Amino acid sequence: MVRIPGENADDALSRTTDDFSRPSDVERLVSDIDLSPYLDRADDPVEAPLPDPVPVSTATPPLLALRDLVTDPRFTDLFARALREADPDFRELFPRDASGVLGEFVRAMSWALETVENARGDEAEVAQVVEFARHLGADHRKLELSTRHHQRFGEALTSTLRHLAGPGWDDRLSTTLGTVYRVLTTALREGAAAGHGPARVGATVVEVLRPTRDVVVVRLISDVMVDYHPGQHLSVLTPYTPGVWRRFSPAMPANPAGQIEFHVRDVPGGALSGSLVRGVGVGDRWVLARPLGLLEVDRTEPVRDVLMIAGGTGIAPLRCLLMDMMRHGANPRVHLFYGARHPGDLYDLPTLVDLAATAPWLTIQPVSEEDTDPWWAGARQELPRTLHRRQTGTLVDVVTGWGSWADRQVLLAGSPEMLRATVRGMVAVGTPRENISFDRP
Structure with missing residues (x-):
């Protein structure tokens, strides 16, 4: 001692x-x-019989029985452990906490099983599931999955469902699952094979701006040009949370120099945003993958004027569209409502004012829910003057206060909560739902 x-x-x-x-x-x-791959599988609790397996009735159609197994609350934990043991690569492909990713898998798989069962042999209904799998395969191209990965994933899925079913597992469930998985993986491979260009592109962080305490503007240069349409978003893998892919919307159009800008806000409880906002630095390497989504200005005749509504970092895809419109000689009139919680959170207003100075078709309306910034926000940049004075209130209240905008094409970008509230509020005052477009990265 x-x-x-x-x-x-x-x-x-x-x-x-x-x-x-x-x-x-x-x-x-x-x-x-995690030492489980190196331990005797006979001692693994995953292999031990469950005291209360999922009841499986022979009267239940096998597709629905598989759905009940997939949606059991214990499935994600058991499946995550099975995947870790099935192939070492899965430890890199999936984040350490895979509950979010596997939760999405459960929703997709249960939808596919229910749709095929309810189709009652209708080829058009079944084709929807196959087409969904092809689109998913195109997105999964970034993961560079091999035939071995698909095989090991299927083996882990089968063993997990068999474990959950216990004595209720039989040949009809095994055969049905094998057929479904074979069809889906074939469609996934077809979707991945249809892609063009590199599946993944490296990019280097060259500049980091922190306009507010919870927002970071990240500028990168990609190794090769990433060709995306204004208004789309990219799948992004960063070093701050391994295995976690997120979709970010570029704030500027694609260009031959490979310059890309993303706006990221620290979302409380987010799997990536907090570590990214706090940890990103010049020289960091990111991975960018296939562009997705489509938020665009409709130029078909007769061309309608445009209403854009951006909440927080949702300004990024709309600003990208505005910058692209600057390339055209003639544009429809655009009325942009840009909102945030506090006045100082309107961090991109200076850039928007610069755009409007050379775009007579663009009108900017700043909106904030509060009149002043909180004391804890610290020093912030002085906001520039705009043609329309800043209004106070929620975006949906301010926008609908101007009328129904029924003659406009409406483009929204922001948080899921903002999108839901704005769509609901605009429809309530007479905006046709088919006139409203949004994308949720």
Whole structure:
């Protein structure tokens, strides 16, 4: 026992006892390491029979029985463990907490099983599922999955569902799952094979701006040009949260120099945004993948004027569309409502004002829910003057206060909550729902 100078024997003994009962740094490190691939599978709890397996009735159609197994609350945890053991690559492809990704898989798989069952042999209904899988395969091209990956994924899925079903698992479920999985993986491969260009493109962070305490503007240069349409979003993989892909909308059109700009807000509880906003730095390497979505200005005759509504970092795809419109000699009139919680959160207003200075067809209306910035926000840039003075209120209240906008094509971008509230509010005042377009990256 080592005694600290100045302490008595009783204190030293007490400290030693406390230290002995407290886990050491080595013990904490070891407890964080997943050793399951190196342990005897016979001792793995995944292989132990469940005390309460999912009841499977022979009267239930096999597709619906598989759906009930997939949607069981225990499925995601069991499946995550099965995947980790099925192939070492899955540990890199999936984030450490795979519940979010596998939750999306559960929703997609249950929809596919229900749709095929309810189709009752209708080829058009079944084709919807196959086409969905092809689109998914095009997106999954970024993962560079091999035939081995599909095989091991299927084996892990089968073993997990068999484990959940317990004695209820039979040949009809096994055969049905095999057929469904074969059809879906074939469509996934077809979708991936139809892609053009590189599946993944590297990009280097060259500049980082922090206009507010919870927003970061990241400028990158990609190794090769990423060709996307204004208003689309890209799948992005960063080093801050391994295995987590997120969809970010570029704030500027694609160009031969490979320059790209993303706006990211720190979302409380987000799997990536917090670590990205706090940790991004010049020189970091990102991976960019296939552009998705389509938010565009309709130029078909007769051309209608445009209403754009952006909440927070939702300004990025709409600003990208505006910059692209600057390339045209003639444009429809655009009325842009740009909103945020506090006035200082309207961080992109200076850029928008610069655009409007050379675009007589563009009108900008700033909106903030509060009149002043909170004391804890710190120093912020002075906002430029705009033709229309800033209005106070929620975006939906301010926008609908001007009327129904029924003659406009309406483009929205922002958080899911903002999109829901704005669509609901605009439809309530008479905006035709078919006139409203939005994309949720």
